[in-house]
Amino acid sequence: MLLRCAPRRLHLRPLSAAALASAAPAPPEAPTEWAEAPLASVRPATADASLYHVSLDLSAHGDLLASHAAAGQFLPFRLPAAPYPIFLAIASPPPSPSSSAAAAFDFLVKRLPGTPSARLCDLRPGDLVHVGASVVGRGFEVSRIAEARDVLVFATGSGISPIRSLIESDFVESHKTGVSLFYGVRNLQRMAYQVGYISLSLHFVLLYSIYNSW
Incomplete structure (x- = not known):
């Protein structure tokens, strides 16, 4: 899954499939209530x-x-x-x-x-x-990758926010696939949720830049 800036666009790609499945909700409208x-x-x-x-x-x-x-x-x-x-x-x-x-x-x-x-x-x-008065957006359509053998989840910076919601739900535990999380940060000083990944049943990969301009 590739998470982009809000309104977010999520790309779900099973490694066994040749095509890229995309779940791109329409930009949310301001609520009336x-x-x-x-x-x-x-x-x-x-x-x-x-x-x-x-x-x-x-x-x-x-x-x-x-x-x-x-x-x-x-x-x-x-x-x-x-x-x-x-x-x-x-x-x-x-x-x-x-x-x-x-x-x-x-x-x-x-x-x-x-x-x-x-x-x-x-x-x-x-x-x-x-x-x-209510949340907006459809959220991640994880049912679209139900048959995937492996799932790659990508996030950078504050983009880890909805991914945290995903991995703390029953997605990782109930999914019968390998789930790998790739989290990119500028440096370790900017890494959110440094405690909390160890007990998760996923493969966690931390990516950070050595260049100050990133």
Whole structure:
């Protein structure tokens, strides 16, 4: 799978197939209904604080939580004084009836100065934010690679966010194939989720550049 910048385009390629299967959802539209929810956590996700881990408390928004049905979906954020909403890929797995996970969505946010994403990273736990009343996007159509013998998953930088949702769902454990994750980062200081891959039943390959211009 090859993940590109939002709105993301996912390419799924079984090694045994000659053709490339593509799942490219249409760009999401801004929602007409919004909800207000508090931030549960805002903290750096990398050593250089270029990426932030943001957790949204949805304990009072059961319908919004339930609308997350597939890894690779997005949630719109509308931040104060921002000229446009931003769409963030959900990093936590879709909720399941048997799960005891907290009623929250996790996000990996790239902090770009002067942008709405930076404003989000500057907020504190307990601050209220406006988000879409439902998630958007179809998510990854993993059923299209059900017959694949091997699956290669590629991500760079903050693009690991929806991939984390995928690998923490039942995709890796239930898939009867070999799953390899290739994660590209500029350097180890910019690697998110450094702890958490060891116990996964996948082949993890870290790619990083020795060139400062990458």
